Amino acid sequence: MPDLNSSITAMLSEAREAPEVVARLLTSNAALCRDLGERLRQSPPPFAVTCARGSSDNAATFVKYLLEIHSGLVTASVGPSVTSVYEARPRMRDALFLAVSQSGRSPDILNLAQAGRDDGALTVALVNDTASPLASTCEVVLPLHAESEKSVAATKSFIAALAAGFQLVAHWSQDQELLAALDTLPDVLAKAAAIDWSAALPELSQANDLFVVGRGVGFAVAQEAALKLKETSGVHAEAMSAAELMHGPWTLAGDHFPILVLSQRDETLSGVNDLVTRLHEQGIPVVVAGAAEGPATVMLPSVEDVHPYLAPIAMIQSFYPLVNAIALARGRNPDNPPRLRKVTETV
Numbered sequence: 001m002p003d004l005n006s007s008i009t010a011m012l013s014e015a016r017e018a019p020e021v022v023a024r025l026l027t028s029n030a031a032l033c034r035d036l037g038e039r040l041r042q043s044p045p046p047f048a049v050t051c052a053r054g055s056s057d058n059a060a061t062f063v064k065y066l067l068e069i070h071s072g073l074v075t076a077s078v079g080p081s082v083t084s085v086y087e088a089r090p091r092m093r094d095a096l097f098l099a100v101s102q103s104g105r106s107p108d109i110l111n112l113a114q115a116g117r118d119d120g121a122l123t124v125a126l127v128n129d130t131a132s133p134l135a136s137t138c139e140v141v142l143p144l145h146a147e148s149e150k151s152v153a154a155t156k157s158f159i160a161a162l163a164a165g166f167q168l169v170a171h172w173s174q175d176q177e178l179l180a181a182l183d184t185l186p187d188v189l190a191k192a193a194a195i196d197w198s199a200a201l202p203e204l205s206q207a208n209d210l211f212v213v214g215r216g217v218g219f220a221v222a223q224e225a226a227l228k229l230k231e232t233s234g235v236h237a238e239a240m241s242a243a244e245l246m247h248g249p250w251t252l253a254g255d256h257f258p259i260l261v262l263s264q265r266d267e268t269l270s271g272v273n274d275l276v277t278r279l280h281e282q283g284i285p286v287v288v289a290g291a292a293e294g295p296a297t298v299m300l301p302s303v304e305d306v307h308p309y310l311a312p313i314a315m316i317q318s319f320y321p322l323v324n325a326i327a328l329a330r331g332r333n334p335d336n337p338p339r340l341r342k343v344t345e346t347v
């Protein structure tokens with residue numbers, strides 16, 4: 001088996017910091033989340049809005065699923081152009097407005113956040129740079145506590161954003177099971193960081209195209225894995241819901257177009273298992289991570305007995321050493337992808 005830890009890039013060493021970042025975040029933000037949760041219980045918002053780009057938008061999608069499944073709150077990802085380019089003013093009064101960003105500096109994100117605040121939404125920034133304009137634009141700041149991240153590919157800050165959103169939902173609902181699961185997250189991440197996904201390297205490092213499949217709460221990390229494959233490894237990877245895949249796109253997959261499936265043990269599992277079986281029967285190379293059973297070309301190990309809402313966070317942690325190794329195998333430097341900079345500002 002190839003050793004995924006033989007080349008330590010900034011990306012890999014920052015990814016390894018995620019368990020301690022999350023431990024720090026959970027302690028530091030607990031009182032903030034309790035207060036915010038109390039406020040949300042006193043004045044339940046009619047809906048939620050998310051505002052983010054790139055990896056942060058994928059983290060926002062994770063929070064959207066938690067809010068919709070667990071809190072029953074319809075959550076819309078509003079395109080920043082709606083306010084920043086079209087200068088439209090959609091009604092956001094009393095909504096919970098969640099802006100997610102590492103730098104907190106992109107003008108379009110700031111514009112939408114200001115529009116939310118001006119219209120009377122409860123604006124909350126999940127942001128790493130607490131000295132950023134986004135932190136001053138929003139009423140409440142949940143710092144990501146990821147500290148400095150040098151690699152262009154976000155890792156620990158992405159996991160921190162997932163954890164921050166989870167913590168908010170857990171404290172808001174005061175659900176004891178979720179709160180107990182939250183306490184286990186740093187340990188789960190430490191175990192996930194030590195899990196070896198090198199068995200997937202031969203299959204995935206050869207591909208120029210692939211689908212990353214997730215469903216429900218796992219969809220956001222499928223999006224993030226696909227984005228990381230694009231950015232770091234030059235692979236045209238597309239995230240797809242397990243259901244969406246069947247409505248057409250799976251016709252593209254085949255010998256040189258494998259599918260990576262990220263699955264968790266919840267109500268989505270039987271459908272994902274059916275999908276894996278069908279793909280395998282069709283001779284499509286499938287790499288399976290998480291709870292799904294196969295049969296598959298490659299079955300990857302995962303942290304056992306993990307809460308289904310935490311499983312996606314654990315899987316992206318285990319994925320980072322793999323994608324780092326895929327990038328290196330393809331002759332790329334994951335810390336410095338062509339044309340990319342750490343902070344991207346769009347209007």
Ligand SMILES: N[C@@H]1[C@@H](O)[C@H](O)[C@@H](COP(=O)(O)O)O[C@@H]1O
Pocket residue numbers: 051052053057077078079080081082108
């Ligand atoms: N979650 C969505 C993204 O998937 C989409 O890319 C973006 C478009 O934003 P814009 O219209 O500003 O380009 O809106 C939201 O953030």
